[in-house]
Amino acid sequence: MTSAPPPSSSAGPARARPPARSATLTELGNAVHAELRKLGTLPSLRWAALLTLAATALLALAAHRAAPGTDPIRTALRWTQAGFLVFGVLAATHEYESGGQIRATLLAVPRRLGLAAAKAIALVAVVAVLAAPAGTPYLVSVALAGAGLGGILRNTVAAVAAGLTLYLVICPVILSRFPSSAAWLPDTALLEPGRGAAAAVLWPVALLVVAAVSLRRRNA
């Protein structure tokens, strides 16, 4: 504190942009813009994305060599989808890590359902870009499911553990015991292209709805 220059609280007026036709849409747009900035300036998210893409490329290369003819990227993603899950979890849980960013977020965007929507939109946009090389929209689904779990549990480790258990343990076990359940499992869209699209949409949507309701109801 000692090296601070003389304090002054105001440094000129803050000018507002002219009001748009729909205040709600403008507000949502501003919130999405802020969420995109958050996702773009968090080192842990950058690392998660980088490592996931690198691991996918390496595994795909290995899969291509080991079994030519299969879809190597899909084979790799069976494992590296976990990276997208972690990305989604971190996008939600970093708000609750030390520093208490969630309070700054809620002070800036106090309407909580709008905030939840803005977060989902921003995450879809970022993951869609990241997943473009892999060529499957499924990765958006798994990232959104991660964000839903993160929003519900508010803890990175717990949400990652829950997500990995769901995708890498529970789903395969259910599938092996009840093969007819495939259409209702969240990862069928990855394993069997052309099937499970509805489940890939419904699972993350359900988790996000629970997360949004929890955000709205709980104290910050």
Next chain:
Amino acid sequence: MISIDRVSRPGILHEVSFEARPGRVTGFLGPNGAGKTSTVRILLGLDRPATGTATINSQPYASLPRPLTVVGALLDGSGAHRARTARAHLRWLAASNALPRARVDEVLEAVGLTASAGKRAGRFSLGMSRRLGLAAALLGDPPVLVLDEPFNGLDPAGIQWMRAFLSRCATEGRTVLLSSHLLDFPVDDVVVIDHGRVVARGTPAEVQGDHDSLEDAFLSLTGAATW
């Protein structure tokens, strides 16, 4: 105008009511654990009261359009994620309320953090974190400031800086609600809270009454003189 009207939370707040009038500094005083932070969190829409209402210019915080242009709030901690730089933190905040980007550099300058703008918030000292929190509060140049324990934990130089800063805010005519467990800043109005109840309200002279000093009045009202 900040208006707290019969706000209750079981076991924490009991029918807390007071106003912070425009252009005045209202000291919200009470011992640690008296309910100051709970009241402030309800005022800012972070927590929900069981009963009662808290409004700013007759609106609940959550109904304010572009709230950063109406109320600036300082809570414990800077509100910045430890891995993000001060500038990146303020930029997303500015974006959320459609504030011009130039405002970020202006508030960094105003709190003396220009040289540390590229530093991660997690590397900030307590005093710097507090100033980053103030920069965020000032981003929208709000007419109302709500400051929860701004002096807490600061070293003497930090306290001096904060005093000068608050004086400046007051002379600029901002409405200031200043919660504190110490009487460390000249205020226009006083609200004293203890065990979740407002035990005194008024100008410092009114609250002081027959006591030798405002501090004596505060100690006798809150029974805080236990040593």
